[in-house]
Every structure is written in structure tokens, then in C-alpha cells.
Amino acid sequence: MFAKNFSSLKSSITSFDLKFTSLFNQRQVDKLQKCHEQSCCNFSLSQRHLQTSEELIMEEYGEPQLVVKKRSVELPSLKPGEILVRVLASPINPSDINTIQGMYAVKPDLPCILGNEAVAEVIQVESPSGSLEVGNWVIPSYNAWGTWRSHAIAESSDFIKLPSGMDRAAAATLAVNPTTAYRMLRDFVDLKPGDTIIQNAANSAVGRNVIQLCSHYGYKSINVVRDRPTIAELKKELTDLGADVVVTERELRTDRKIRQMDKPALALNCVSGKSATELLRHVQDGGVLVTYGGMARQPVTVPVGSLIFNDVRLRGYWQTRWNLNPDNQSARQEMLNDLCELFKQGKLTPPPYKFVHFSDYQTALKDAMPAEGQVGAKQILVFD
Amino acid sequence: MFAKNFSSLKSSITSFDLKFTSLFNQRQVDKLQKCHEQSCCNFSLSQRHLQTSEELIMEEYGEPQLVVKKRSVELPSLKPGEILVRVLASPINPSDINTIQGMYAVKPDLPCILGNEAVAEVIQVESPSGSLEVGNWVIPSYNAWGTWRSHAIAESSDFIKLPSGMDRAAAATLAVNPTTAYRMLRDFVDLKPGDTIIQNAANSAVGRNVIQLCSHYGYKSINVVRDRPTIAELKKELTDLGADVVVTERELRTDRKIRQMDKPALALNCVSGKSATELLRHVQDGGVLVTYGGMARQPVTVPVGSLIFNDVRLRGYWQTRWNLNPDNQSARQEMLNDLCELFKQGKLTPPPYKFVHFSDYQTALKDAMPAEGQVGAKQILVFD
Numbered sequence: 001m002f003a004k005n006f007s008s009l010k011s012s013i014t015s016f017d018l019k020f021t022s023l024f025n026q027r028q029v030d031k032l033q034k035c036h037e038q039s040c041c042n043f044s045l046s047q048r049h050l051q052t053s054e055e056l057i058m059e060e061y062g063e064p065q066l067v068v069k070k071r072s073v074e075l076p077s078l079k080p081g082e083i084l085v086r087v088l089a090s091p092i093n094p095s096d097i098n099t100i101q102g103m104y105a106v107k108p109d110l111p112c113i114l115g116n117e118a119v120a121e122v123i124q125v126e127s128p129s130g131s132l133e134v135g136n137w138v139i140p141s142y143n144a145w146g147t148w149r150s151h152a153i154a155e156s157s158d159f160i161k162l163p164s165g166m167d168r169a170a171a172a173t174l175a176v177n178p179t180t181a182y183r184m185l186r187d188f189v190d191l192k193p194g195d196t197i198i199q200n201a202a203n204s205a206v207g208r209n210v211i212q213l214c215s216h217y218g219y220k221s222i223n224v225v226r227d228r229p230t231i232a233e234l235k236k237e238l239t240d241l242g243a244d245v246v247v248t249e250r251e252l253r254t255d256r257k258i259r260q261m262d263k264p265a266l267a268l269n270c271v272s273g274k275s276a277t278e279l280l281r282h283v284q285d286g287g288v289l290v291t292y293g294g295m296a297r298q299p300v301t302v303p304v305g306s307l308i309f310n311d312v313r314l315r316g317y318w319q320t321r322w323n324l325n326p327d328n329q330s331a332r333q334e335m336l337n338d339l340c341e342l343f344k345q346g347k348l349t350p351p352p353y354k355f356v357h358f359s360d361y362q363t364a365l366k367d368a369m370p371a372e373g374q375v376g377a378k379q380i381l382v383f384d
Numbered sequence: 385m386f387a388k389n390f391s392s393l394k395s396s397i398t399s400f401d402l403k404f405t406s407l408f409n410q411r412q413v414d415k416l417q418k419c420h421e422q423s424c425c426n427f428s429l430s431q432r433h434l435q436t437s438e439e440l441i442m443e444e445y446g447e448p449q450l451v452v453k454k455r456s457v458e459l460p461s462l463k464p465g466e467i468l469v470r471v472l473a474s475p476i477n478p479s480d481i482n483t484i485q486g487m488y489a490v491k492p493d494l495p496c497i498l499g500n501e502a503v504a505e506v507i508q509v510e511s512p513s514g515s516l517e518v519g520n521w522v523i524p525s526y527n528a529w530g531t532w533r534s535h536a537i538a539e540s541s542d543f544i545k546l547p548s549g550m551d552r553a554a555a556a557t558l559a560v561n562p563t564t565a566y567r568m569l570r571d572f573v574d575l576k577p578g579d580t581i582i583q584n585a586a587n588s589a590v591g592r593n594v595i596q597l598c599s600h601y602g603y604k605s606i607n608v609v610r611d612r613p614t615i616a617e618l619k620k621e622l623t624d625l626g627a628d629v630v631v632t633e634r635e636l637r638t639d640r641k642i643r644q645m646d647k648p649a650l651a652l653n654c655v656s657g658k659s660a661t662e663l664l665r666h667v668q669d670g671g672v673l674v675t676y677g678g679m680a681r682q683p684v685t686v687p688v689g690s691l692i693f694n695d696v697r698l699r700g701y702w703q704t705r706w707n708l709n710p711d712n713q714s715a716r717q718e719m720l721n722d723l724c725e726l727f728k729q730g731k732l733t734p735p736p737y738k739f740v741h742f743s744d745y746q747t748a749l750k751d752a753m754p755a756e757g758q759v760g761a762k763q764i765l766v767f768d
Contacts, residue, residue: 105693272688294688301685304656304678307700309489314698316691 050124051075051084054383056148056361059111061102064365068100068114070358075153078126082153085138089172089355090118090147092368092379094293106144106320113146115381119162119171120152130156137162139175139336143320148358150383160333163340169350170343172380173205178339178348180292180319181209185217188288188315189266193218196262198282200224200249201270201295203234205351205378208241210268215242216347222264222282224252224275241349252278266290273298285310292317295370353378434508435459435468438767440532440745443495445486448749452484452498454742459537462510466537469522473556473739474502474531476752476763478677490528490704497530499765503546503555504536514540521546523559523720527704532742534767544717547724553734554727556764557589562723562732564676564703565593569601572672572699573650577602580646582666584608584633585654585679587618589735589762592625594652599626600731604645606666608636608659625733636662650674657682669694676701679754737762 053075058067078084096115098104122136132138138159140147145158162171185191197214201207202223214221223238225231227248235246247255263284269276273296280289280302289312291300306312322328342348354377356364364379437459442451462468480499482488506520516522522543524531529542546555569575581598585591586607598605607622609615611632619630631639647668653660657680664673664686673696675684690696706712726732738761740748748763 105689277683291688291691293692299685299687300691301683302698303683304675304700305489307675307684307698308677308702309700309705311700311702311705314686314691316688316693316695318692318695321693321695 050077051151053149053151054358055113055146055150056115056358056381057111057113058100061100061107061110064097064100064369065362068361068365070361075151078124078153080126081128081130081155082126083122083130083132083156083159084124084151084153085120085159086123086151087118087120087147087149087383088137089168090115090381090383091173091176091353092364092381093117093176094368094370095176097365097368105318108144112144113149115147115149116140116143116145117172117175118145118147119166119168119174120159122159123151132156132159132161137164137166137171139171143323148361148381150358160336163337163344165344166340167343167350169353169355169380170348171340173350173353173378174336174339174343176319177205177351178209178343179335180206180317181213182335182339183319183322184268184290184292184317185210185213185219185266187317188290191217191219191266194220195266196220196222196244196264197266197268198222198224198264198279199268199270200275200279201293202238202243202246204270204293206268206270206292208238208351209348211238211241211243212348213342214244216342220244220261222247222252222258222261224249224279249275249278252282258282263287268292269300271295272300274301276300277302280306280312283310283312286313288313288315290315290317351378352376353380355380355382357381358383434461435535437533437535438742439497439530439534440499440742440765441495441497442484445484445491445494448481448484448753449746452745452749454745459535462508462537464510465512465514465539466510467506467514467516467540467543468508468535468537469504469543470507470535471502471504471531471533471767472521473552474499474765474767475557475560475737476748476765477501477560478752478754479560481749481752489702492528496528497533499531499533500524500527500529501556501559502529502531503550503552503558504531504543506543516540516543516545521548521550521555523555527707532745532765534742544720547721547728549728550724551727551734553737553739553764554732555724557734557737557762558720558723558727560703561589561735562593562727563719564590564701565597566719566723567703567706568652568674568676568701569594569597569603569650571701572674575601575603575650578604579650580604580606580628580648581650581652582606582608582648582663583652583654584659584663585677586622586627586630588654588677590652590654590676592622592735593732595622595625595627596732597726598628600726604628606631606636606642606645606648608633608663633659633662636666642666647671652676653684655679656684658685660684661686664690664696667694667696670697672697672699674699674701735762736760737764739764739766741765742767 053073055071055073056068057071060067095104120138122132122134125134138161141158141160197219199207199210203225211221221244223243223246225234238246245257264282265284265287267279267283267289269279269289269291270293272294356379358381368379437457439455439457440452441455444451479488504522506516506518509518522545525542525544581603583591583594587609595605605628607627607630609618622630629641648666649668649671651663651667651673653663653673653675654677656678740763742765748765752763
């Protein structure tokens with residue numbers, strides 16, 4: 001199933017005019033194929049079943065509460081070189097919801113096990129053992145692994161080992177949001193302590209990581225959020241995380257403190273539509289707007305004068321693409337080490353979250369859907 | 385007047401959120417100030433008048449045919465180190481029309497002498513002579529020099545010398561359009577022979593230069609033009625210049641030849657609005673859309689997925705900004721030498737143009753205005 005999902009991922013990406021072939025290296029393809037043959041569905045009944053895996057799957061695209069189903073699968077005994085992991089926690093991210101709805105760039109072949117992000121614990125290792133040992137905490141090394149399940153059999157190299165001593169929620173939500181914040185602050189503009197960045201959706205999981213990383217690196221952050229009845233509370237919450245300025249979209253145009261600050265060289269856009277255009281008004285000449293989301297379901301609209309006369313630059317960021325590039329693998333390990341260290345030091349904290357037992361997945365899916373354009377606490381599935 | 389115009393240019397640019405201070409170096413400011421004091425308006429009546437300059441000026445912003453006026457000014461005798469030039473030809477560019485209408489990023493103080501581009505001949509040199517000699521052809525070294533006049537007194541360093549043997553129309557239209565085409569093909573994507581670019585407004589002056597330069601460098605060009613009754617004629621004309629494919633906006637989506645070509649890494653956008661979005665659909669992953677015009681008077685609208693999943697990048701280009709950067713001055717001389725050589729070899733040709741005596745400036749202005757969104761032959765003012 002993985003290999004099938006994977007080829008579909010590639011073909012759906014191609015249908016989005018993406019050429020990923022060079023990014024998906026053959027080693028990964030082979031590994032996925034093997035993983036599929038060994039550990040997923042059609043194993044022989046004569047094999048000894050050591051472990052039942054509870055899985056959340058979909059057989060058709062549609063609204064999450066209608067199409068996500070639960071199933072139990074008996075896992076076979078380990079073959080040489082394999083490991084058995086139990087999933088400790090796996091979040092429901094916006095991209096998971098969009099994937100289920102069939103509205104994401106990645107469209108897995110169906111049926112498939114859902115979920116892209118998780119932290120798992122190695123509970124059994126079959127020699128010859130790889131680099132992993134029983135007790136290690138790991139995260140999947142590639143996207144679309146199918147993390148909403150209690151157990152899985154795989155190879156060591158399908159996982160990246162985390163340092164010990166991590167908080168479970170932090171580890172479960174490490175691979176998508178903090179990494180996106182980290183790379184966007186590093187890879188587009190050469191920021192120095194004292195420099196300013198601006199972002200919208202500042203209270204999102206990525207937005208909160210951006211605030212905390214800016215505070216750690218000594219960058220000033222201007223944080224735009226939507227107005228709401230509890231705005232004072234939210235402003236305090238983000239300021240406590242390290243935000244220099246928190247403003248509503250309306251306040252952004254008139255805030256006196258912002259006018260006295262240097263114009264940002266970097267703008268991070270998760271909303272698009274009018275909100276992105278508003279960010280562009282604040283970016284300094286030659287500055288970069290990086291788009292990583294389209295919450296407003298509107299395109300990014302750029303005044304011609306901003307491009308020609310102000311020399312603003314527009315880029316996009318997608319963690320999945322970055323992860324798939326073989327050239328980035330050592331930087332990836334370094335990034336994960338850095339981020340884990342910051343979590344352990346308390347300089348990064350997970351976003352507001354709620355652990356939900358996977359048997360309550362219907363409630364978790366409902367609570368993970370945006371209500372009036374706003375998402376509440378991150379729903380994290382747990383399996384024990 | 386120059387210094388006044390110049391400071392206004394700076395302040396108007398600042399009001400457009402541009403920070404040009406670092407680009408306008410003090411040497412240029414000082415020179416403009418000196419030039420103003422010596423050669424423009426308020427010289428002493430006791431000075432000997434050697435030359436009358438006929439000038440096209442504006443005293444207020446508005447529609448070109450209403451606000452452009454002609455005046456005669458007696459020039460004083462040369463002071464040590466100065467030169468006297470006679471303007472051979474000076475085009476009316478779209479940016480000149482927009483400047484007069486008050487719709488351009490550069491808003492000179494009024495009254496001012498109009499025009500940004502020209503070729504002039506040095507007709508008198510006062511020792512100590514600089515690098516220029518009588519008979520040299522020169523172009524202004526900075527924007528907003530006021531080129532719509534028959535004569536001027538200035539310093540050698542206010543001009544860049546052209547190689548001898550240039551065609552007058554080619555020299556007069558060298559500094560804005562061919563340079564824009566040249567830089568856009570060089571500075572954004574590392575193109576190699578066989579690579580493909582795509583552009584709209586392919587029949588514009590810049591567009592024709594792009595076609596010819598691509599043909600010279602061995603790049604394939606996909607050229608988009610608006611449909612018109614004379615489309616067959618235009619297609620032949622651009623193909624004869626070296627275009628690989630010429631299509632109307634409608635044909636762009638379905639053209640079979642384009643589907644068989646590699647996707648372009650570079651798109652050049654002079655139109656914006658829907659036309660830019662259409663170009664983006666064709667750009668390869670990681671490709672760059674460079675915007676240098678907004679003929680459709682619409683912003684550039686970018687689908688969020690193009691940014692995130694296709695990693696398209698958006699940039700702007702403005703020749704004036706590039707020229708003002710002190711770091712670019714040796715590259716500028718090299719570029720002008722390259723372009724002059726290509727013109728002399730016939731690999732570049734001027735766009736369709738018409739010489740118009742400056743006394744007929746009203747007709748020239750009328751014919752330089754877009755009719756139904758299309759501009760005809762480039763109007764080039766001559767003064768002899």
C-alpha cells in the first residue's frame with residue numbers, strides 16, 4: 001500500500017505541475033516497496049501474529065468524519081533487520097484534513113492509513129540491528145508514512161532517532177510546524193539579531209514557533225492575528241511567548257510602535273488573500289514574502305509597483321519538498337537536534353494541544369476542523 | 385532645477401516605500417547640484433549666449449497633450465571642464481507618458497524638462513577636457529536627465545560614451561529597453577543554450593529585444609501576444625526576429641508545440657493581471673516570474689499552490705534601480721558595449737519607430753499613447 005500511495009503521491013504531484021522525480025530518490029522508493037510487502041496488509045495467515053495494530057484509514061476522499069474508519073490489523077513477526085514501533089502520539093494537522101478532503105497536493109491511493117506526523121517508541125528490534133535500540137523515540141523519515149496507527153513494522157532507516165528526554169507532545173508535533181518555522185527564518189533572508197520579521201496567523205502552531213525562535217535568535221517579530229472577543233488574552237499569550245508586537249489586521253496599518261521599527265526584511269504568510277497584500281505593504285525594499293499557507297482560500301495578490309519599484313520577492317515554502325531533497329539530509333538532522341534542544345530547554349513549547357485516545361477519533365477530527373476560520377487546540381491522537 | 389527634481393525624485397520614491405538613499409550616491413547629488421547652478425535657468429544675463437536650447441517641459445502633471453509645453457533657453461558659455469552636447473534623438477517611452485500623468489514612481493519637481501532617454505553628440509569641450517571629445521556619441525548616465533531638448537551643457541561624467549558607428553535610432557533607444565531585456569535574461573535564472581523562456585507583450589520594444597537576445601544566446605522563446613486582426617503578420621514579424629513560438633493568449637493553453645517543449649525556467653511579465661497568472665501556469669518548478677510592467681493595470685495574482693507546491697518565485701525588475709546601484713557600474717559599461725556590438729552586427733534591431741521633429745511634439749505624444757491598449761511605432765523626437 002505504501003508503494004502504491006507513494007506512486008500516487010508522485011503522480012498527483014505531477015498533476016499539480018510538480019516534478020518531484022529527482023527529489024524522490026530510488027532508495028526511498030525501494031524501501032517503501034519493501035515496507036509495503038512486509039508489514040502492511042496481505043501477509044500470510046500462517047505467520048505468527050505478535051501484535052495487533054489499530055489503524056485509522058480512509059477508503060474514499062470526503063469529509064473526515066464521514067470517511068475515516070478504524071480497523072485492526074495483525075502484524076507478523078519481525079524479519080531480520082526489522083523493528084517494531086508503537087506510536088506514542090500523532091497529531092491531526094490541517095494538511096491531514098485537506099488530504100482526507102482530497103484538497104491537498106498529495107493525494108494518496110486509497111485505501112490508505114492516514115497521518116503524516118508522529119513520535120513512536122522502538123519496542124522490538126530483530127538482528128542484525130540497525131542504528132536503533134529498544135526504547136528509542138523516533139519520527140518517520142518521510143511524509144505520508146501513515147501515522148494514525150498504534151504499531152508498525154519497518155526498517156531502522158525509515159525513522160529518525162530523537163534525543164532522549166523529549167516531551168511527548170513536543171516530539172509528536174516536531175516534524176511539521178517547528179521545522180517550517182525554523183527553515184523559513186533561515187533559508188530566505190540573512191537575518192541578524194535586531195532585524196524584524198512580520199507574520200500573519202501568528203497564533204497558529206507555526207506562528208508560535210516563529211515567535212519563540214525569533215525571541216531566541218534576537219529577531220523582533222510583528223505578529224498579526226485576527227480580531228476576536230478574547231483578543232487581549234491572545235495578545236498576552238503571544239507576548240509571553242516572546243512576541244514584540246501583536247496586532248489585529250486592522251491595527252497593523254496604524255500601530256505606532258510598528259512605524260518606529262525598522263521595516264521587516266522577511267514576511268511569513270500563512271493566510272494569503274488580502275492579509276498577504278497587507279504584509280507586503282510593510283516589507284522593506286528587497287524583502288521577501290514567504291507563503292506557506294492559504295487559510296483565506298484566496299490567491300496572493302501583489303501590486304505591480306511592489307515588485308518593480310520596491311523589489312519585493314515572493315517565495316513559497318513546503319516542508320515536504322525540503323525533506324525530500326537528498327541534499328538536505330544532514331541539515332535536517334542538525335535542525336532536528338537544534339529544535340529538540342530548544343524544546344528541552346523550554347525555549348520552544350508545543351502549541352495548545354489536547355491528547356485524544358484514538359478510539360475518540362471522530363471527536364478529534366471534529367475538533368481539528370476550523371470553526372469560523374479558527375482552529376482550537378491541536379488534537380493529538382494517542383494509542384495507549 | 386536638476387537638483388530640485390532630483391531631491392523630489394528621491395522624496396517621491398521614499399513616499400513609494402522605496403529607500404533609495406544608499407543607491408543615489410553623494411557624488412551624483414553634488415554633480416546634479418553643480419549642473420543645476422551652472423547650466424539651467426537662472427544664469428546671469430551678462431554671460432555670453434552661444435547656443436539656444438529648445439526644450440519640452442511640463443509645469444503641472446496631467447494629460448501629455450495638455451501639459452507639455454515648448455520653450456527656448458539661451459545657454460551660457462562653457463566653464464572649464466564642461467561640455468556642450470546636441471541631442472540627436474530622444475524617444476517617448478511609456479514611462480515618460482506615465483511620468484507626465486503623475487502615475488509613475490518617479491515624480492519630478494515642476495517645472496521640469498521631460499524625457500529620460502536620448503543619444504547626444506558632443507559638439508564642444510572646454511578644457512581641462514574629460515574623457516569625451518567632440519564628435520563622440522553619448523547617453524545620459526542617470527535617469528530623469530531631461531532629454532527632450534536640443535542642447536545641454538554638462539560634465540563629461542554625466543554621460544556614457546557609445547562606440548562609434550551606431551545607428552541613431554538604435555542608440556537613442558538603447559538605454560531602457562535592450563538593457564531591461566539583457567538583464568532580465570541574465571540576472572534571475574542561470575539559463576543555458578537550449579533552455580526555454582516565456583514572455584508576454586512579446587511585440588513590445590523589450591519583448592522584441594528578448595526574442596533577439598534569446599535567438600543570439602540559443603535560448604528558445606515562447607512569445608505571447610494579444611489577438612488582433614493582423615495576427616498572422618505579427619507572428620511572421622516576431623518569428624523573423626528569431627521567436628520559436630508566437631501564440632495569442634488563447635492559444636497559449638492549447639498549443640501543441642509548447643506542450644512538447646521543456647517548461648520555461650524564466651517568465652518575463654510586462655502585462656500582469658490574468659496574463660501573468662497564465663504565464664505562471666507554464667513555468668517549471670522553481671522557475672522565476674520577473675515582472676517589469678503592468679500594462680493590464682491589474683496586480684499580479686498568484687495561486688497559493690504555485691508558491692508552495694511548485695516553488696515558483698516572483699521578482700520585479702526596474703532598470704532605473706539597477707543603474708543607480710554603484711556596484712553595477714562596470715557591469716553597466718560591459719552591457720552597453722555588448723549591446724552596441726549586437727546592434728552593429730544586426731543581431732539586435734530597434735523596434736518599429738518613427739522620427740518626429742520636436743516641433744511636432746503634440747502629434748508624437750498622441751501617437752505614443754496606447755490606443756485600445758496597444759502602442760504603435762515608438763515615437764523618437766529629433767531636434768535638427
